[in-house]
Amino acid sequence: MKRKLIAFLAVTACVFFSVQMLFAAGNVPEKGEIFPEITLPVPERTHETEYLGIKEKTHFMISQINADLIIVEIFSMYCPYCQKEAPNVNELFALIEQSEKYSCRVKIIGIGAGNTPFEVDVFRSQYNIRFPLFSDETFSIHKKIGEVRTPHFFVIRNTPDGKGKMVYSEVGSIQDPAKFLERIIRESAIRQEE
Amino acid sequence: MLRTRKISLLFVIVFFVLLLSSGASYGISEQFKGKIYAPGSLKPVDSSTELKPGMKAPVFTLPSTGGEKISLAKFRDKKNVVISFVPAAWTPVCSDQWPGYNIAKHIFEKNNAILIGITVDNIPTLFAWTREMGELWFPVLSDFWPHGAVSKEYGVLRSDGTAERALFIVDKKGIIRYIDVHDINTRPSLDVLVKELEKLEK
Numbered sequence: 164m165k166r167k168l169i170a171f172l173a174v175t176a177c178v179f180f181s182v183q184m185l186f187a188a189g190n191v192p193e194k195g196e197i198f199p200e201i202t203l204p205v206p207e208r209t210h211e212t213e214y215l216g217i218k219e220k221t222h223f224m225i226s227q228i229n230a231d232l233i234i235v236e237i238f239s240m241y242c243p244y245c246q247k248e249a250p251n252v253n254e255l256f257a258l259i260e261q262s263e264k265y266s267c268r269v270k271i272i273g274i275g276a277g278n279t280p281f282e283v284d285v286f287r288s289q290y291n292i293r294f295p296l297f298s299d300e301t302f303s304i305h306k307k308i309g310e311v312r313t314p315h316f317f318v319i320r321n322t323p324d325g326k327g328k329m330v331y332s333e334v335g336s337i338q339d340p341a342k343f344l345e346r347i348i349r350e351s352a353i354r355q356e357e
Numbered sequence: 358m359l360r361t362r363k364i365s366l367l368f369v370i371v372f373f374v375l376l377l378s379s380g381a382s383y384g385i386s387e388q389f390k391g392k393i394y395a396p397g398s399l400k401p402v403d404s405s406t407e408l409k410p411g412m413k414a415p416v417f418t419l420p421s422t423g424g425e426k427i428s429l430a431k432f433r434d435k436k437n438v439v440i441s442f443v444p445a446a447w448t449p450v451c452s453d454q455w456p457g458y459n460i461a462k463h464i465f466e467k468n469n470a471i472l473i474g475i476t477v478d479n480i481p482t483l484f485a486w487t488r489e490m491g492e493l494w495f496p497v498l499s500d501f502w503p504h505g506a507v508s509k510e511y512g513v514l515r516s517d518g519t520a521e522r523a524l525f526i527v528d529k530k531g532i533i534r535y536i537d538v539h540d541i542n543t544r545p546s547l548d549v550l551v552k553e554l555e556k557l558e559k
Contacts, residue, residue, distance in 0.1 A: 239384045239386065239453060239457075240457050240460065240547075241384070241386075241453040241454060241456055241457030241544065242384065242386035242387075242388065242453060242456065243386055243388045243456040243459075243489070243490045243491050244386045244387045244388035245386065246456065246459075246460060246491070247388075247491070276384040277384050277544070279546045279547070279548050281546070281547060281548040281551070282457070282546065282547050282548070285457075285460060285461055285464070285547065286460070289460045302384070305384060310384075312384070312385045312386065312387045313384050313385070313386050313387060314387065315387075334387050335387050
């Protein structure tokens with residue numbers, strides 16, 4: 164009887180986990196893997212469209228951004244860690260913009276998981292964020308990338324075929340912005356292509 | 358034999374409960390590391406309030422994490438009040454609701470409104486939890502003892518002793534102007550709250 168019970172328990176556990184895996188949103192894309200294709204609306208602000216270098220009218224794919232390296236921050240205006248990290252990311256953005264070599268090659272975007280456009284605006288104005296932020300109100304992008312905790316930073320080595328591998332995928336602070344920038348440039352080897 | 362069958366049935370139930378609980382959708386801030394308890398998907402609303410917009414808001418006095426007692430009556434003729442009940446400390450959606458209000462202070466101020474947060478947790482628990490959110494500009498009140506008395510008066514005490522995720526807007530005259538007893542599993546959007554605040558006399 165005891166053996167039967169154990170067998171039953173084992174079967175239940177197996178079925179549970181396999182079914183749950185089917186339901187699961189998928190894993191977090193790791194360093195070395197390809198970032199899933201994500202479509203975003205073209206920003207209303209012209210300077211943001213110019214920054215991204217996109218020519219599409221309504222929607223564009225992340226791989227269409229005119230840059231060799233794309234930093235994607237998954238944030239939420241409701242996330243205290245993201246709030247604390249915001250000035251640090253602004254500093255990274257400023258560093259890139261000041262760099263003659265990399266301002267055209269490295270771009271940053273933010274995606275607000277579960278945030279309405281209004282909530283994204285609150286975050287943007289609170290921290291005076293100058294790179295483009297997008298709303299993911301329904302968590303549909305968040306689900307596609309494995310429901311990461313926030314903030315999560317992805318850095319994509321962008322190639323014309325959209326199959327560029329990620330050079331960074333980590334939750335939490337980017338720490339020192341200068342060191343972070345140096346690290347992703349080194350690891351993506353974009354310097355060699357000059 | 359009967360016992361085995363009972364146990365089997367129990368496993369089947371546990372299995373489905375676990376399965377259903379894996380579908381809730383929310384973002385968790387890395388701020389809280391692994392400290393957030395995942396309750397899974399819960400019954401959206403588990404109470405019914407008899408309060409309606411236009412009625413007088415029940416008055417209350419509760420202790421706050423700051424040490425002092427806060428009364429609703431204190432704001433009479435001075436401020437509009439948003440009361441935000443959340444179910445419990447250290448749970449996913451709640452831990453990502455008040456930190457958002459924390460950076461929206463200017464919106465409340467613009468509408469001459471203050472915010473009061475209430476849960477049924479005791480003060481030490483609330484103290485530890487809200488400290489993880491950083492400095493909060495609004496008071497957080499404990500409706501711990503007699504357990505959930507204020508939540509009950511507002512008709513938002515759930516059958517398990519937690520509160521609903523509910524928003525009440527009380528105007529300067531002490532009249533309820535807006536009620537949202539929200540699905541406990543999701544966060545009410547700031548958009549709706551702001552629209553309701555903008556309707557008030559400042």
